[in-house]
Amino acid sequence: MIMNMRKIVMAVMVAAAVTSCKGPGGKTLILYYSQTGTTEALAAEIQRQTGADVCRFDVGKAYDGTYEETIERCLEERRTGFVPELKPLGVDVSGYDVIFLGFPVWFGTYAMPVKSLLMSMRSDALEGKTIVPFCTFGSGGLQASTEDLRAALPGCDVRDGYGVRTARIAEAPQELNRFLIENGWKKGSIEPLPAFSGEVPVTEETAAIFDAACSGYKYPIGTPVAVGERDIPGGKEYKFAAESFTPDGRLSHVAVFVNVIEGQSPVFTQVVR
Numbered sequence: 001m002i003m004n005m006r007k008i009v010m011a012v013m014v015a016a017a018v019t020s021c022k023g024p025g026g027k028t029l030i031l032y033y034s035q036t037g038t039t040e041a042l043a044a045e046i047q048r049q050t051g052a053d054v055c056r057f058d059v060g061k062a063y064d065g066t067y068e069e070t071i072e073r074c075l076e077e078r079r080t081g082f083v084p085e086l087k088p089l090g091v092d093v094s095g096y097d098v099i100f101l102g103f104p105v106w107f108g109t110y111a112m113p114v115k116s117l118l119m120s121m122r123s124d125a126l127e128g129k130t131i132v133p134f135c136t137f138g139s140g141g142l143q144a145s146t147e148d149l150r151a152a153l154p155g156c157d158v159r160d161g162y163g164v165r166t167a168r169i170a171e172a173p174q175e176l177n178r179f180l181i182e183n184g185w186k187k188g189s190i191e192p193l194p195a196f197s198g199e200v201p202v203t204e205e206t207a208a209i210f211d212a213a214c215s216g217y218k219y220p221i222g223t224p225v226a227v228g229e230r231d232i233p234g235g236k237e238y239k240f241a242a243e244s245f246t247p248d249g250r251l252s253h254v255a256v257f258v259n260v261i262e263g264q265s266p267v268f269t270q271v272v273r
């Protein structure tokens, strides 16, 4: 039922805006890869809110297997260092100053087709451009992929981006509205959010909020240690400092953001590793 609702929301968002590599022209391009449609829905929503041109890119040998098959294929490619070839791009990026670059998070960073895109471009093709990352993920990866893009594109101004969990794609229109206005990508005014309060140790009450938000996720998210909070429209946002273990057994510190909106169950919005 929830799955069907998510599909409907995504279909409506996509149908509303994406026409491949078309737009009113102008200096901003939305360039994205999407395997299963979530990032495509986000691209469509950015197009709807900004009016920018939009273009999807892909690799020649598409990642069209199941989730497990894609994981297998990626692991093999990572082991051998193989990067698939990009399909010819349907757009000339030279005419754009700002590129919203969209992708799903794979293995904690931008999906492989972004690597294909960056490798296929002439080294100076993106030089001097402003890049705004946007991504979708199961649990998180916006910060890590943004840092990886900054390292891969030293000649670009890679700005802070926007990311949303697949499970929360329905919240994207409202969150994007704030993100686009706050960062000057669209006109409008919006009430600024207050800063988080100072961190205090978790109590039984805040630990229960963390559990309610995180325990249903398919992978363990960690153990909360400290928490700060702030008011957001309709409720509160918590920023938990948590301890978790990496797949190879190392202790790591993560930040877990949780929204508690009145009348709704707590939900985590992203894990920052």
Ligand SMILES: Cc1cc2nc3c(=O)[nH]c(=O)nc-3n(C[C@H](O)[C@H](O)[C@H](O)COP(=O)(O)O)c2cc1C
Pocket: 033, 034, 035, 036, 037, 038, 039, 040, 067, 070, 071, 074, 103, 104, 105, 106, 107, 108, 109, 136, 137, 138, 139, 140, 141, 165, 166
């Ligand atoms: C190969 C693969 C690796 C993934 N790795 C991560 C990950 O490291 N972290 C995460 O939060 N989600 C991960 N995901 C989930 C995707 O980021 C998420 O489902 C995304 O919304 C898919 O976007 P799309 O529908 O545009 O393809 C992974 C998915 C795949 C297929």
